[in-house]
Amino acid sequence: MSYFSYSPIFLVGLLVSSLSHAEVVEANGNIELEDSGHLKSLQQLQSLKHLPQYQNDQTPYVQELKNTLGIRSLFVEAQALPIVDIQLTFNAGAARDQYLGKDLYGIANMAANLIDEGTNQYSAEQIANTFEQLGAKFSAHAYRDMFVIRLRVLSDPEKLNPAVNLMLNLISNATFNSSGLNLVLSNTQVGQKQLQENPDRLKNIELYRAIYGEHPYAHPITGTTRSIRKITPDLLKKFRDSLLVAQNMNLAITGQLTQSQASQLTEKITQSLPQGQAVGQLPDADLQPSFNIRLIPYQSSQAYVSIGHLGISRNNPDQLALEVANQMLGGHGFNSILMQELRVKRGYTYGAYSSFSFTQAPGVFNLSYSTRQDQLLDSIQVAHKALVDFVKQPIDTKQLEETKAGMLRSFPMSFSSNANINAQLGSIGFYGLPADHLAQYAKQLNKITAQDVQQAVKKYIHPDRLTIVIAGEPIDQTLLEKMLRHNLDTTHSILP
Known part of the structure; x- marks a missing residue:
């Protein structure tokens, strides 16, 4: 559940608890509270026993937005809350770690960890403070297939527009500075040591290596102690410039926008990013012949x-x-x-x-x-x-x-x-x-x-x-x- 949405039962409970003396919800859904402390009817509250018929389990209506550059963009209009969720999904997950060269396992994960650590214009602290002042939440994560950037922000244009601008600035101009890189390297190396004490994770990593061999899926998303030492700010910038580009992504928007507003936002995002090109398909792996x-x-x-x-x-x-x-x-x-x-x-x-x-x-x-x-x-x-x-x-x-x-x-x-x-x-x-x-x-x-x-x-x-x-x-x-x-x-x- 999102930070800003609540279940019907929770809302009824909140309303009931806000009434100074109301402690009973009648079977017919009415609450009564007189000035003397006795209950009086409040018709606007729904009985708990009737809640299921008001719950909407219908799937959201997904709109395919057209844009000048032909980048796939999907939108769901949700007017209940003044919130907009934006997701940029790049074909740049850990499977693309060797796009720039051999044995660079962990570079996608490293880029995700460092993308909001500063640009030539803003420090990491300034970036964090700006998102906070705008009531926005920014995050980046590398998965096996995907590199995902998410932004959640209020739909008010005075909040939405500067938050989107800052997100686009980070994608195009992150410096991946050495101080941030060294900190992530240190944390990753600590994590690698802790990994040796986690047999459940060890067996899963070994399973992927055994099944995939030399395939891009074979190595852990976080990389290895040896591979992460090869990663430099210049390599991270090349990774960004090659893979975090408009033609290598799809866009998802959900929230309190009209279709026209969502289309304008789509145009802004897709045209503000470097265009680049989509990566090719991943190779297939071979099924092992025996035990x-x-x-x-x-x-x-x-x-x-x-x-x-x-x-x-x-x-x-x-x-x-x-x-x-x-x-x-x-x-x-x-x-x-x-x-x-x-x-x-x-x-x-x-x-x-x-x-x-x-x-x-x-x-x-x-x-x-x-x-x-x-x-x-x-x-x-x-x-x-x-x-x-x-x-x-x-x-x-x-x-x-x-x-x-x-x-x-x-x-x-x-x-x-x-x-x-x-x-x-x-x-x-x-x-x-x-x-x-x-x-x-x-x-x-x-x-x-x-x-x-x-x-x-x-x-x-x-x-x-x-x-x-x-x-x-x-x-x-x-x-x-x-x-x-x-x-x-x-x-x-x-x-x-």
Whole structure:
């Protein structure tokens, strides 16, 4: 929820608490308070029991704004609050770290951390104070695919225009000065040392390296101790000038603007930035041919496990079917197959989960959990067998319908605030999805059948081609692989 939006229940509670003696909300929704302290009718308050019928779960109407330079710009008008959210999404995430040269892992993340640390005109303190005086919030983040700049500001032109101007100034003129760079380098090096004490993160990093090899997704977004030492202010400026350009971005705007005002804002932003050019497509990676078992020595009574392989891209037509399948297999809940097999039935772990990352190039399918070291081999055998059965056995239609119903119930949360809506617009624009993607989601989800899910699972989940990364004590890897191959050969199912 945004800083400036509140639930209906909260607002009713706030109004009630503001009445000096009112402590009762009647069943019909009326509150009465007389001067003597007795309650009198206030018709404008709604009863809590009637709130659901007033809640609006309809998807926002997304407008595709045209602009002179042909840069994709999406807009949702939201007049309820005097706020405007702006997101510039550049195709300049960590996957582009080597755009300027080899082994520059972490340069996108470094640029995001330093972009508001000063220009030739403004110091970092002046930038922070100016945004604060305007009631604006500026942020920049580098993800695996995206470099995202966000601005939230009041819709009053006296606040909006100078905040946008400052944002554009930072993008084009950040100096990435040495003092700021040295501070980030120091903090990153401390973080790298702390990383060695975090087995859960270590195994995830190793999983990506094992699955991707030399692919741009192989390395951590924050870079490595060795790679970040190569980053200089000049390299950061070249990164900015090459990748943080108009033709390499899409624009998302949500808030209290008319379509005409949003179009003018779009023109201003797209024409004020250096134009540059869009980067090319990322290469595909190769699915490993067989099991790949990797051990990260870590002295602990707990072992940390990630099991996965190469997945699919965001634009794959089977993406939604696999999203449903993932919820059934290891979605967050006690009814998922992994949770039932590993926690409920056997007590091997507190929680076991699966996930798909749907990215520009094929992402990762992964299931993960932690367990006691003495239960490690048995737990992996059970988790793998559950995966084998999920691929081989018919999809449980009852679980499928319950899963779809749960996904539909939670879907409105993805656009429950202006900030959430704008983040959705940024993703839609970045991955080239249709403007009515949110409006079509429920319809497409309802159409998913057991056959759709089964076909997608058989096509894209490969229990015989998994990478298994373990952070823990040494194990008999030959025995583990033998157990996994036994799972593939047996016809016995652990599923009910």
